Amino acid sequence: MNNYLVAVLSDRMQAEAAYSALESEGVPMEQVSLLGKGYKSADEYGFLDPKKSARKMAKLMSFWLVPFGFLGGYAFNVSTQFMLVPEIGALGNHLLGGVFGAIAGAMGSFFVGGGVGLSAGSGDALPYRNRLSQGKYIIVVEGAANLTNKATRIIKQFDPENIQGYVEPEQV
Template identity: 60%
Template sequence: MNYLVAVMSDRIQAEGAYLALEKEGIKSSILGRGYKTADEFGLIDPKEEAGKQAKFMAIWLVPFGFFAGFTFSVITGLNTFAWAGEIGNHVVGGLLGAVGGAMGSVFVGGGVGLVSGGGDALPYRNRLDAGKYLIVVQGAESNTRDATRVLRRFDPENIQGYADKISA
């Protein structure tokens, strides 16, 4: 499946492009104010993906951090918290390790999700937030090629094609 996304500056331009595509027999969708939203169409929200990634990483980093902190305390024999006793020191070391694991999941998991999550979805979401409109065409390569020819007549701000790669 191939995708073609064109950014139109206003509603009139988007509707004209949509009608021209319809006249050529090409199915398309309009995203923008008064039409489909990014969420309805399925554009991934990078912040949501970052949260999911951070939670996923916390599942294994927090217990690993506790184990690592506890083990470090046992191996080194540090008596950092005299009030806690020997076992208490190890437990406190484990808790501090778990906190470190939680911080790692937020900074690394969430940071990676914000940087890599969504691909081109974020710039398209930003354009929708700025009042622009998107025309999206899905279909075979010949379909998106014909749509490109039609959409270029409307002088879009940006036009970008994508291809789903299926590995056999």
């Protein structure tokens, strides 16, 4: 189980000073990452891309919503006996109702699944990406609890804008 310390620093000088202080206090530098202009990007570090997460959620929802939409549209047309296009007969209209239901299911998966994936699927990665795009710098320390606690004490001296600790969930 890994612990993470993520600290947002306002400028490059502050970030480099904190990075140097971690190095001089004996924190293993292979467990420290500096993100920002001139250093690693969010993608290089591995912060989740919210757009990728949204596409994945929309695709997952479409596997359920499109078939259920088809069945719902078909059943609705059977129950109402509505003849949208009389020339294609009852079965054709039922199938057309199913197609419209499937289209509605696809739209639902795109708008709801994509919207939820965009807003919730990225967790805290989106605010960190936004801070990097504002020109801020982020220091990430990964390791055991004693290492991240030591790094927290060191980085707090530099008055970070935000400092947050995370514990990686155990894989089942």
